[in-house]
Amino acid sequence: MELEKVLLSRKSCRAYLDKAVEEEKLERVITSASLAPLGLPKMCTPMLTLVTDKVALEELGGVYGAPALIIVSCPPSPAPGLADQNAACVVEMMSLVATEEGLGNIYLYGAPITLQQKAELKEKMGIPENFTPLAALAVGYSTEDVAVCKEFAPKLELTKF
Numbered sequence: 001m002e003l004e005k006v007l008l009s010r011k012s013c014r015a016y017l018d019k020a021v022e023e024e025k026l027e028r029v030i031t032s033a034s035l036a037p038l039g040l041p042k043m044c045t046p047m048l049t050l051v052t053d054k055v056a057l058e059e060l061g062g063v064y065g066a067p068a069l070i071i072v073s074c075p076p077s078p079a080p081g082l083a084d085q086n087a088a089c090v091v092e093m094m095s096l097v098a099t100e101e102g103l104g105n106i107y108l109y110g111a112p113i114t115l116q117q118k119a120e121l122k123e124k125m126g127i128p129e130n131f132t133p134l135a136a137l138a139v140g141y142s143t144e145d146v147a148v149c150k151e152f153a154p155k156l157e158l159t160k161f
């Protein structure tokens with residue numbers, strides 16, 4: 001899919017089919033995370049956790065029935081806000097590739113915040129204590145087709161100086 005079509009097709013998916021995502025597709029989405037720009041990469045490179053366990057997904061909540069969740073956790077950063085920004089870059093990169101793969105997906109803030117409160121589950125998922133889950137991408141097959149649904153038009157306020 002050409003880039004513009006991916007951009008115009010990406011939208012938050014909040015209804016998923018009860019169908020697992022093929023390993024190769026998940027692998028491609030996950031690999032794309034490594035292409036994201038990162039601030040202070042030597043100290044602040046995030047780690048990913050792929051969750052497909054239905055009980056764990058249920059416990060986290062707020063994933064809209066998606067069969068897979070990719071959690072982005074970051075180590076402490078000496079620069080305020082940097083870890084969140086790194087996590088956001090990683091999620092957005094994966095979101096675009098998931099869209100290109102024909103997968104519904106949604107950026108989630110709520111599920112990783114819930115995980116922050118669940119030390120035992122976080123440990124079971126293999127996330128080290130000093131890594132904080134900050135963002136996540138839910139992926140799966142949407143109940144709707146992935147199709148162009150936006151237009152290339154400015155919506156954000158812009159000031160020029």
Ligand SMILES: Cc1cc2nc3c(=O)[nH]c(=O)nc-3n(C[C@H](O)[C@H](O)[C@H](O)COP(=O)(O)O)c2cc1C
Pocket residue numbers: 010011012013062106107108109110111
């Ligand atoms: C940083 C961030 C956090 C978000 N967290 C959630 C969330 O926890 N739950 C949710 O339903 N949507 C979440 N969203 C999705 C937004 O609601 C959605 O992107 C926005 O409404 C625009 O819709 P679109 O993605 O279809 O263009 C989040 C999006 C971003 C960028």
